[in-house]
Amino acid sequence: MQSKLMNTVYSTAKKIYALVIMLVFIIPNAYFVIIGDEDFPFTCAPMFGHYVGDETQFYNFKFIGEFESKEEFLPPKLTNVDELSTMRFFFIKVYSSCEETPPFGTYKNDNWEKLSNRLSIYFKSYLKVLAKNQQINLADLKSVRLEVWRYGKDKKEIDAKNVVGHYDITSQKFIKNETSTVN
Amino acid sequence: MEGKPIVAFDFFEGTFYQPILLRFVPVPFPLSVEQFNTLGIILFITAFLASIGLLTRIMLFFTGCIYLYIEMSYASFGTFDHEACLVSQLLIFMAFAPGVGSISLDRVIRWTIYYFKKKKLNFFTYIIGEPPVAWGIRFVLIFLSLIYFTAGYSKVRYTGWRWLDGKTLSYYVSGEPSIFKKIDAQRFISEENIPESQKWKDGFGVQAHHYANFQASPFKQNLGKFIASVPAIMIGLSIFTLIFEMGAPTMLLGGWYRIVVLLMAISLHQGIGFFMGLPFYPYQKVCFLMLDWELIVKTLYKHFELFRKLVSYLSLKLKISIIN
Numbered sequence: 001m002q003s004k005l006m007n008t009v010y011s012t013a014k015k016i017y018a019l020v021i022m023l024v025f026i027i028p029n030a031y032f033v034i035i036g037d038e039d040f041p042f043t044c045a046p047m048f049g050h051y052v053g054d055e056t057q058f059y060n061f062k063f064i065g066e067f068e069s070k071e072e073f074l075p076p077k078l079t080n081v082d083e084l085s086t087m088r089f090f091f092i093k094v095y096s097s098c099e100e101t102p103p104f105g106t107y108k109n110d111n112w113e114k115l116s117n118r119l120s121i122y123f124k125s126y127l128k129v130l131a132k133n134q135q136i137n138l139a140d141l142k143s144v145r146l147e148v149w150r151y152g153k154d155k156k157e158i159d160a161k162n163v164v165g166h167y168d169i170t171s172q173k174f175i176k177n178e179t180s181t182v183n
Numbered sequence: 184m185e186g187k188p189i190v191a192f193d194f195f196e197g198t199f200y201q202p203i204l205l206r207f208v209p210v211p212f213p214l215s216v217e218q219f220n221t222l223g224i225i226l227f228i229t230a231f232l233a234s235i236g237l238l239t240r241i242m243l244f245f246t247g248c249i250y251l252y253i254e255m256s257y258a259s260f261g262t263f264d265h266e267a268c269l270v271s272q273l274l275i276f277m278a279f280a281p282g283v284g285s286i287s288l289d290r291v292i293r294w295t296i297y298y299f300k301k302k303k304l305n306f307f308t309y310i311i312g313e314p315p316v317a318w319g320i321r322f323v324l325i326f327l328s329l330i331y332f333t334a335g336y337s338k339v340r341y342t343g344w345r346w347l348d349g350k351t352l353s354y355y356v357s358g359e360p361s362i363f364k365k366i367d368a369q370r371f372i373s374e375e376n377i378p379e380s381q382k383w384k385d386g387f388g389v390q391a392h393h394y395a396n397f398q399a400s401p402f403k404q405n406l407g408k409f410i411a412s413v414p415a416i417m418i419g420l421s422i423f424t425l426i427f428e429m430g431a432p433t434m435l436l437g438g439w440y441r442i443v444v445l446l447m448a449i450s451l452h453q454g455i456g457f458f459m460g461l462p463f464y465p466y467q468k469v470c471f472l473m474l475d476w477e478l479i480v481k482t483l484y485k486h487f488e489l490f491r492k493l494v495s496y497l498s499l500k501l502k503i504s505i506i507n
Contacts, residue, residue: 021276022318025276028330029329033336040202040204040255040258041267044336045265045330046337046391048343050372050390051341051350051374052351053351054350055374058371058372058393059371062365086260087392088369089198089199089263091389092392095384098377098382103219132286140381148386150305150387172394
């Protein structure tokens with residue numbers, strides 16, 4: 001009798017153990033699938049999910065260093081980190097998608113003030129890394145202009161450029177370009 | 184981690200973010216260059232010990248956790264390795280799952296101890312251990328179903344059924360977003376009809392980054408370009424992809440459903456590997472291992488005389504029962 005009871009307890013404990021272990025893994029993964037977001041190691045697998053067709057517009061972000069007497073493109077990659085990673089990080093975690101709920105992380109009620117803060121922090125750090133790695137001579141650098149370039153239908157030539165704003169080295173603030181319009 | 188060097192990065196506030204798990208688990212993050220490299224060496228040691236089955240569960244746990252941590256570090260500055268999502272979690276899961284101690288050095292050591300204590304146990308029967316418990320396998324199948332299903336669901340979620348027109352697939356297969364482009368390898372995309380309210384940042388409204396094509400072979404690139412130019416093939420492959428991904432949970436029905444769906448998964452990864460250089464080998468390996476091998480072996484045993492002879496020979500030689 002006692003042995004039968006022990007067997008039942010043991011068998012129930014094993015079932016509970018199995019259920020707990022499975023749920024510990026499945027619940028957070030299912031949560032990210034449901035909300036449509038990703039944060040390693042959880043993913044809603046958004047790869048290749050956004051439509052690319054004849055009417056799709058292609059863009060690029062350009063960091064342009066405004067020096068005392070010249071303008072120069074700043075590298076889109078940091079040493080040790082490839083261009084894809086650097087620019088994806090910039091887009092996903094700093095600039096953020098124009099969608100309200102993108103699959104790469106969401107900034108709720110995003111506005112210019114929040115974006116400006118994120119860009120200020122980013123450019124301050126980005127320039128620090130560039131200076132440390134001596135990727136570019138930053139002496140006489142006054143500001144960094146952030147532009148978005150749109151490609152034409154041939155996906156090669158640029159057909160429009162827009163200035164988002166510029167990061168001012170002295171004030172360490174990202175300032176919106178009030179006159180920004182599509183060229 | 185295949186093909187990816189273990190290198191350390193200079194973390195500067197503002198050029199990385201802290202992944203969600205690391206906000207809940209009190210471990211130091213980010214690590215210094217030296218600490219990160221040391222962690223890489225420890226990963227190789229624990230992974231080696233786990234693979235030979237010495238202190239199997241403990242080593243699996245540490246391998247999974249360290250791998251997860253390293254991949255989280257990569258993800259923190261923009262390299263989100265979708266292959267590692269599955270593998271890192273499965274390694275940790277295996278540390279708690281039944282049956283992982285089978286065919287391990289741990290069992291060989293225990294058998295040796297029994298041998299010297301004069302306990303007569305069949306070597307192969309003891310090493311193989313108990314048959315795997317169903318819930319461990321079921322969990323892996325549920326996990327795979329979830330991941331494949333969400334891949335299909337994301338396509339419908341962000342694109343709708345337009346994804347079936349084959350144009351998105353054609354763009355990626357054609358090699359246009361090749362990582363080997365000298366300038367502007369990473370581009371960003373948006374639909375043409377972005378609402379004005381979403382254009383406040385830049386006047387355009389940028390929706391997403393595109394993914395990259397990693398195929399380096401000129402032959403495969405050219406073949407990719409060719410099939411990408413045939414709409415019928417692209418539509419067919421798009422339909423196949425979406426049906427497979429959204430229908431992946433049917434593998435939970437078991438039997439031949441499981442085998443067919445997992446073989447479709449392997450063929451899908453083979454295709455993506457061929458045309459885009461993204462073979463997702465860890466997924467292929469997991470799918471291969473998760474095939475219903477009991478059913479396959481029983482079917483072969485039933486229909487092929489040569490296979491029956493082979494099984495009988497092995498059963499006799501190893502003194503174990505292969506077919507119950």
